[in-house]
Amino acid sequence: MTATTTTTGPEPSASPDLSKPVGDPPLLEVRNLTVTYGGTVPAVRGVDLRVEAGQKLGIAGESGCGKSTLALALLRLLPATAKLTGEILLDGEDVLTMKWGRLRAVRWAGASIVFQGAMHSLNAVHRVGDQIAEPILLHNAKATPAAARRRAGELLEQVGLPAARAQAYPHELSGGQRQRVMIAMALACDPRLIIADEPTTALDVMIQAQILRLIEQLVADQDVGLIMISHDLAVLADTCDRLSVMYAGxxxxxxxxxxxxxxxxxxxxxxxxxxxxxxxxPASRRAPRGLPGDPPDPAALPGGCTFHPRCPVALDSCATEDQELREAGGERRAACVLVDTPATDDSRNTA
Structure with missing residues (x-):
């Protein structure tokens, strides 16, 4: 969700204020989403997001910060032990209140997801072309098996694979090729929103670059919204328009x-x-710095700001006072008591 920018004169702001609905509702709006496992373990805590058609939103954070739980929650793909509260408005319709038939119609056709780990997401005993054709047949009553197979071949070519690879089994493809198959499957029913959960995990850097450029091009060509989830801030900065950083849900x-x-x-x-x-x-000749410690266990979150045990600039009050997102200049917001203090080179290096 983008922060509101206030102007004092008649001149419009340099970029649109996406926090205020104008005309049609946004493609996706998440309001105060909370996901709790087993009734007591909060994996996602009060998240707000907003994605417009054609916009690319990146979500970053370490493993255990709630990124994948958030991605699965958007299409209600979490196990029954997870309790979801809040609102997930897809084209103005709340996913959390949809009945099963409506939810089934929205998955793939309204929004689709590219899971991390294509080898585990694809069915090992079915040809990839049949797996791409399956959602087409499920969501288009007029589609014939022959037409669905033709469409599967077209989608493979769209993501840079020969249509003949539709006859291959997942184990006959490389990691990058399997990831392209997953992207083709996500595009099969022309969704308006694509959620990519670490789509370049375990791929070498050359294949990563190809997959990222492919996703960018497809989003631009088809004017769909994209949520890209990764631990790699550099990749998200290069790929996405906006970025949300998650910590402890x-x-x-x-x-x-x-x-x-x-x-x-x-x-x-x-x-x-x-x-x-x-x-x-040339100004950055130092080695990359790691961050000591790990994200907290969601079942035992520390008091105050959940980042304070690892924070190099924490104040005494951070151990007892939680921080909400606040204006941080321009269109940025940050949940830190020091947000009004300009970051210095020393503070960045210490972090």
């Missing part, structure tokens, strides 16, 4: 992707950014 910083990556206002965002080398930047 909450969004702790959000704003234009390149600004958050280059000059994060939350200590956790700065730590994630400092963990990646800036190749070709």
């Amino acid at each position: 909450r969004v702790v910083e959000e704003g234009p992707a390149r600004q958050v990556y280059a000059e994060a206002r939350h200590p956790y965002g700065r730590a994630l950014s400092a963990a990646f080398p800036r190749i070709g930047d």
Whole structure:
């Protein structure tokens, strides 16, 4: 969700204020989403997001910060032990209140997901073309098996694979090819929103670059919304328009992707950014810095700001006072008591 920008004169702001609905509702709006496992373990805590058609939103954070739980919650793909509260408005319709038949119709056709780990997501005993054709047949009553197979071949070509690869089994494809199959499957029913959960996991850097450029091109060509989830801030800054940084189930910083990556206002965002080398930047000749410790156990969250046990600039009050997102300049917001204090080089290096 984008922060509201206030102007004092008649001149419009440099970029649109996406926090205020104008005309049609946004493609996706998440309001105060909470996901609790087993009734007591909060995996996602009060998350707000907003995605317009054609917009690319990145979600970053370490493993265990709630990114994948959030992705699965958007289409209600979580196990029955998970309790969801809040609102997930897809084209203005709340996913959380949909009956099963409506929800089944929305999956694949309204929004689709590219899961991390294509080898585990594809069925090992079915040809990939049949797996791409399956959602087409399920969501289009007029489609024939022959037409669905033709469409599967077209989709494979669209993602850079020969149509003949539709006859292959998943184990006959490379990791990058399997990931392309997953993207083709996500596009099969022309969804308006694609959720990509770490789509380049376990791929080498050359294949990663190809997959990322492919996703960017498909989003631009088809004017769909994209939510890209990754632990890699550099990838998200290069791929996405906006970026939300999650920690312990909450969004702790959000704003234009390149600004958050280059000059994060939350200590956790700065730590994630400092963990990646800036190749070709003569001002950055130091080795990437790690962040000591691990994200907290959701079942035993620390009091106050959940980041304070790892924070290099924490104040005494951080151990007792939680922080909500607040204005951090321009279109950025951060959940830090020091957000009004400009970040110095020393504070960025310490993080």
